[in-house]
Amino acid sequence: MADAIDRANQLAEEARDAALARTLEASNAAPAEDPFCEDCGGLIPVVRRERLPSATRCVGCQSVHERKSAHYVQR
Numbered sequence: 001m002a003d004a005i006d007r008a009n010q011l012a013e014e015a016r017d018a019a020l021a022r023t024l025e026a027s028n029a030a031p032a033e034d035p036f037c038e039d040c041g042g043l044i045p046v047v048r049r050e051r052l053p054s055a056t057r058c059v060g061c062q063s064v065h066e067r068k069s070a071h072y073v074q075r
């Protein structure tokens with residue numbers, strides 16, 4: 001059972017890495033320096049990076065960042 005889960009995790013990782021590599025190769029827009037969120041260090045999903053190549057945060061951190069920014073602007 002554990003072996004099957006390990007194998008599934010490995011396949012998922014390989015698929016993700018391949019998708020990320022294809023995205024980086026296909027993208028002529030300047031991508032963010034790295035695919036990791038600048039706040040939490042998590043990998044930014046490929047779909048998000050395709051839609052927003054300049055994204056430097058994952059969706060969760062970006063929404064927190066925007067809420068904080070709005071808070072500071074409004075006081």
Ligand SMILES: [Zn+2]
Pocket residue numbers: 037038039040041042057058059060061062
């Ligand atoms: Zn994040």
